[in-house]
Amino acid sequence: MLLELSDVEVRYGSIRALKGISVSVAEGEIVTLLGANGAGKTTTLHTISGLVRASSGSIRFDGRDIGALAPHQVVALGIGHAPEGRRIFPRMSVAENLEMGAYQRRGSLREDFERVFELFPVLAERSKQEGGTLSGGEQQMLSIGRALMSEPRLLLLDEPSMGLAPMFVTKIFHVLRDISERGVTILVVEQNAAQALALAQRGYVLETGSIAMSDQAGTLLRDPRVRAAYLGEGAA
Amino acid sequence: MSAGLQPRTGSAARFWRSTDARRLFGCVVGALVVAVMTGPSGSASAPTSGFTGSLFRPRAFVFVALGLALWAVMTFRSRFGDVVRRANDRIIATPRQLLVNRWYRYIFYLAVFAFAIWYPTILSGYWQEVLVDQIGVFVLLALGLNVVVGYAGLLDLGYIAFYAIGAYSAAYWTGALPIHPPMHLNPFWAIPLAVLAAMLAGVVLGSPTLRLRGDYLAIVTLGFGEIIQIVATNLTGVTGGSQGVIGIPHFSLHVDSLKYVWHVKALPYYYLLLVFVVIALAAFRSLERSRVGRCWAAIREDEVAAEASGINVLKYKVMAFSIGASTSGFAGILTASKIGFIEPGDFTVQLSILILVLVVFGGMGSLIGAAMGAAVLQWLPQFLRVHPLFGFQPQDLFIYLGALLVVMMIFRPAGIVPSRRRRSEIGLAEHGVGTADAMSAAGGPVA
């Protein structure tokens, strides 16, 4: 397994946001993490990238325990994170934003820029524009592009489709498949369960800090409970 | 539809209900309050003299006139705000455009530098003192704090503590303190040691506290400033206590046959300061434009995103913090050696706040702004002391500074010489975009 969380528990003061979850992602896979608001999806990603510390349990990446590492060390190991709500640097140009993503790397970034611009041609057109003046969808692309600039082996995406028009959502999911085909492993948090499950090979369902279900994406997609809770269908 | 709710009104009545009227009322009342606050105070025998003495005197008119002027400016601004802003941008842009040409820029810098060398020589002794003690030292302090507050976005309210550490270290190494160093140094050679002490203090204080996000740093540094002052007051055996320390020698330099002593005259200190201000300007400018500066900007704009992008946020914050601390420390040594005397009362929290005001006034994140802000705000009270206008009382300084800052925040929130990036950050924040708050993005809209 490339990434393996076992019995990870996270507390915010007295709140137990994660109550001992185990999640694993194999090399080359696309795995999705579903769940209602406040289930702990963002917390899971933050714990993996070191922004939040687990109070117990272990996180292994490529066989190595990364639970005690600082975020910049986690990035150095090859985990890119496009955080929830895009969080681009609003006053930096698109190019500068991308450069910050490659902050730890030395040498020429030409090829990396080209790769990102190939995935998101609109970013090339806007490379001098300030990040904060991009449209929401463009900001999302920039956020993903920035995470890709660190040449990650594993990409963590937190609701890449949030607030986007359906056409943009489809577009983003296409690009995610592209990225995956280039050999990047992806763990994606989504509210948009139907499309996420169509994209992913496997999925986990989080409910108030615990894993309620985990299965092949196709199986989850057909599961009546999932359909009722996350695909907006009638009674279970 | 709701007939009769709004009776038709004449233009006079409409005026009195408008924002303009409310502003007018606020300005005049505010001016009167300031007039009373800055006027004479009452006493037991004449309890109302505080009011009569300030309201029934010609000076009341001056204040009301100032209030009216403020109202006129505000009204003008709200009516013609866009025009003003555009003119404003042009005023900032024009010199910048001229200075884009490298040669013009060098010539301009050279001219300013030559002026800075020549001008003090024609000043009176009093103004030379002011130039060093009040202006030069504070320009240096403001430049240092600008790195902390303006570049890295860290609110340091105990900045003067490092100034104290620098000053006391200089006192220690020159043997002026009750405890004695392993060897006595001339303060000139104590500079690196004292700067190092201030920098170390910055690292030691910064490393644990800068891990925390948000306002903790402001609270911790505020406390640290107080602690340093209290320690200096009470640790009599080490620091000389509230009596202070006397007999810190002046700088002197002996290298082979070259021998120079700074003595009591202000001008030699001024040139020493000038050298360090120029070094600081050059160093901070190149830092700002380097990778380090870019990282500071990223941290300031969105700390979580900066972390997620792989920036070692703690390292860069500690770096900014200790650069500020060492600059402050150096200013402390210079003051200690020039005046020859330090006491805990020199290192109050007000002084930390004052320096912050200088930076905010000048323009956070802008080197020229911070330096200009410090120079102007430090020069003005001295000028008023010599040429008192409207019965200016030096002890009222902070009232005026407060008012000035309020006015500044309305008209030029980014300072008198704003940094380009900072200015647009503030502009965005006004429109609710790009808050640096770590939690603001959580629970956003669901697709």
Ligand SMILES: Nc1ncnc2c1ncn2[C@@H]1O[C@H](COP(=O)(O)OP(=O)(O)OP(=O)(O)O)[C@@H](O)[C@H]1O
């Ligand atoms: N910094 C924090 N301090 C305290 N509680 C927090 C913090 N961050 C998250 N929580 C709480 O932890 C729980 C999980 O939050 P999390 O952000 O992981 O949810 P989520 O699954 O990402 O939800 P959403 O779909 O709304 O983004 C919530 O109850 C939340 O209130």
Ligand SMILES: [Mg+2]
């Ligand atoms: Mg979330």
